[in-house]
Amino acid sequence: MKTFDQMIEGYGRFREGDWQRQRDRWSELKEGQSPQVMVISCSDSRVDPAQILDVSPGEIFVVRNVAALVPPYETTPGQHGVSAAVEFAVQFLKVRQIVVMGHGLCGGCKAALTRSLHDNPAGEGGFVANWVSLLDEAREPVVAEHGDEGRDAERAMEYAAVRQSIANLATFPFIADKLERGEIELIGTHFAISDGKLARLDAQSGGFSAID
Numbered sequence: 001m002k003t004f005d006q007m008i009e010g011y012g013r014f015r016e017g018d019w020q021r022q023r024d025r026w027s028e029l030k031e032g033q034s035p036q037v038m039v040i041s042c043s044d045s046r047v048d049p050a051q052i053l054d055v056s057p058g059e060i061f062v063v064r065n066v067a068a069l070v071p072p073y074e075t076t077p078g079q080h081g082v083s084a085a086v087e088f089a090v091q092f093l094k095v096r097q098i099v100v101m102g103h104g105l106c107g108g109c110k111a112a113l114t115r116s117l118h119d120n121p122a123g124e125g126g127f128v129a130n131w132v133s134l135l136d137e138a139r140e141p142v143v144a145e146h147g148d149e150g151r152d153a154e155r156a157m158e159y160a161a162v163r164q165s166i167a168n169l170a171t172f173p174f175i176a177d178k179l180e181r182g183e184i185e186l187i188g189t190h191f192a193i194s195d196g197k198l199a200r201l202d203a204q205s206g207g208f209s210a211i212d
Helices: 004-016 023-029 049-053 081-092 107-114 126-146 151-169 173-181
Strands: 037-042 060-065 097-103 185-191 198-201 208-210
Touching: 037 049, 037 081, 049 060, 049 097, 060 081, 081 097, 081 173, 097 151, 107 126, 107 151, 126 151, 151 185, 151 198
Parallel strands: 037 060, 037 097, 097 185
Antiparallel strands: 185 198, 198 208
16 A cells, blocks of 8 residues: 555646646636535545545535444534534535445444444544444344344444434434425435445335445
8 A cells, every 4th residue: 555655646647637637627616616415424445435426526525434424413512523514514515415425344333333442442442432332322223133243233234324324414403404395315325345336225214225
């Protein structure tokens, strides 16, 4: 894998290639952005939503974090990074769709499933454990059906995480209001690293089906 210094060569190719080819596009973007879609995805280096969806600059507003999680709406003291991004995308950029993109072999979901970091101090896994505790409730039916280890259990946890984030998005009053008026759509997806397939959540059944 490349170091940042080695990646500078890629920056040179970008400046000489895509930057030049899309000068009109970049000229438009310097005036502002107006994406229709927000994507909430995992920080995992293997899952880049811009690459997976093959979009141009300015087309998606992206937030990435461990396990692509959205906390429920709350106004307690603290720094609410995901909530701030959601608020900005919905209230100021006026996005029409929010896509939650979970993925296969997700380390954050596995940590939530196994609770392997549960008692670790901050700096040694404690921050991760605290973050993925957002999935504690969603974990219970997964463990009841699949146990807490093995690929079937991990995949079920990954699906459950997407469903949980979609449900949490709906707890934001300004999103709930737009949902009621049909002004926004919440979309759950799951990207399989092993075969490159993207699946979409059926809001009615709660299942995932591969997108052809």
